[in-house]
Amino acid sequence: xxxxxxxxxxxxxxxxxxxxxxxxxxxxxxxxxxxxxxxxxxxxxxxxxxxxxxxxxxxxxxxxxxxxxxxxxxxxxxxxxxxxxxxxxxxxxxxxxxxxxxxxxxxxxxxxxxxxxxxxxxxxxxxxxxxxxxxxxxxxxxxxxxxxxxxxxxxxxxxxxxxxxxxxxxxxxxxxxxxxxxxxxxxxxxxxxxxxxxxxxxxxxxxxxxxxxxxxxxxxxxxxxxxxxxxxxxxxxxxxxxxxxxxxxxxxxxxx
Numbered sequence: 119x120x121x122x123x124x125x126x127x128x129x130x131x132x133x134x135x136x137x138x139x140x141x142x143x144x145x146x147x148x149x150x151x152x153x154x155x156x157x158x159x160x161x162x163x164x165x166x167x168x169x170x171x172x173x174x175x176x177x178x179x180x181x182x183x184x185x186x187x188x189x190x191x192x193x194x195x196x197x198x199x200x201x202x203x204x205x206x207x208x209x210x211x212x213x214x215x216x217x218x219x220x221x222x223x224x225x226x227x228x229x230x231x232x233x234x235x236x237x238x239x240x241x242x243x244x245x246x247x248x249x250x251x252x253x254x255x256x257x258x259x260x261x262x263x264x265x266x267x268x269x270x271x272x273x274x275x276x277x278x279x280x281x282x283x284x285x286x287x288x289x290x291x292x293x294x295x296x297x298x299x300x301x302x303x304x305x306x307x308x309x310x311x312x313x314x315x316x317x318x319x320x321x322x323x324x325x326x327x328x329x330x331x332x333x334x335x336x337x338x339x340x341x342x343x344x345x346x347x348x349x350x351x352x353x354x355x356x357x358x359x360x361x362x363x364x365x366x367x368x369x370x371x372x373x374x
Contacts, residue, residue, distance in 0.1 A: 167226070167369030171203045182219035187244075187346035188354070189217040195343075196220050201365065205343035207243050208359040215356070217243070219342035225251060227336045230372040232309040233262065236363055237302035241266030242356020243345045247364070249312075249337035255279075258333035260317060261291075262308055266353045268293045269308070271319045273331045290329040293351075294321065311372065339367060 169178065174196070181193035195206045195218035207217040226249070237245050246263040261272040272291035296302065309320035312332065319327040343362040347354045 164371040165368065166371065167224075167367065169367040170201060171198055171364065171366060172201055174198050174203070178223055179220045180223055182221065182342070186217075186219065186342070186344045187348075189215045189344035191219045191342070191344070192216050193218065203341070203364040205245075205341065205362045205364070206359065207238075207343045207345065207356065207361065215345055217342065217344045219340060219344070221250070221338045221340040223338075225336035225338045226369065228312050228314075228372065229369065230309065230311045232307060234305055234307050234365065235264060236305055237264050238343075238360035238362055239303045240357040240360055241353035243343055243360050243362075244349075244352060245362040246340075246342050246344075248340050248342075249333070250340050251333070251335050251337035253335060256334075258335055258337060260310065260312065260333055260337070262310060262319070264302060264308075265349075265351055266302070268295050268351055269321070269326075270294075270351075271310070271317075271327050271329065273317050273329045273333060275331055275333050288331075290331045292327045292329065294319075294326045313372070341367075 169175075181196060182191040183193060184191055189207065190210065195208075195216055197204045197206065203220070205218040205220075207215065210216045231247075233247055235245070244263050244265050246261065248259055248261040248263070250257070250259040252258075255278055256276045257274060257278065258276060259272075259274045261270065261274075263270040263272075270291060270293050272289060274289040277288050300306075307320075307322050309323075311318045311320075315332065316328055316330045317332060318325055319329075341362075341364050343360075345354055345356050346352050
């Protein structure tokens with residue numbers, strides 16, 4: 119199965135339950151996210167998965183409720199607002215942090231994935247869209263993680279909790295330093311092509327990395343917003359409240 123993923127994150131945040139409403143011109147920009155990527159799909163028959171986030175369909179999307187890094191993932195911090203999904207990350211009031219993660223009930227394999235992303239305003243969190251799957255204790259994944267100063271791209275194949283991320287011989291990763299003038303909170307297009315022999319990563323149409331490793335099996339799409347005190351580049355701790363916004367997820371056949 120071959121796909122294209124379109125995702126967006128909103129740079130603004132407010133204290134309301136619908137943070138995107140007061141996010142300045144970001145909502146107008148996000149509403150046009152589909153226009154720049156329409157030419158990646160040749161015909162309507164190529165479209166395999168489409169999620170505009172007009173509402174949260176709990177048959178298609180499951181919510182994580184476990185702890186990730188320093189963040190307790192809470193379904194209540196995944197909120198639909200003005201045709202988009204906001205993942206709100208904030209202090210829990212007792213010295214910890216609360217964020218959110220959603221993942222698809224369906225799994226996929228291979229394709230071209232494009233994300234139009236508005237990153238959070240301020241350092242301290244990880245805004246990510248990625249693919250993850252576990253069978254018989256073996257984990258496979260592809261990661262695109264946006265943090266302060268750099269983007270991280272990674273592929274993990276058949277690793278276990280005992281391996282640990284950095285100790286595992288079955289992973290490849292690369293960091294891409296944002297060029298001068300790059301604004302993470304502005305709209306940028308992130309793309310990964312999951313091909314038979316490698317994964318290529320693009321930012322605003324230019325290839326910035328390629329990893330000669332591919333995951334095994336079919337993987338679910340995950341969207342999350344969290345923090346880590348052990349990842350120096352994250353620049354922990356974050357501001358009191360930050361938000362990622364995802365304006366849609368779309369799947370299409372990878373052009374031949």
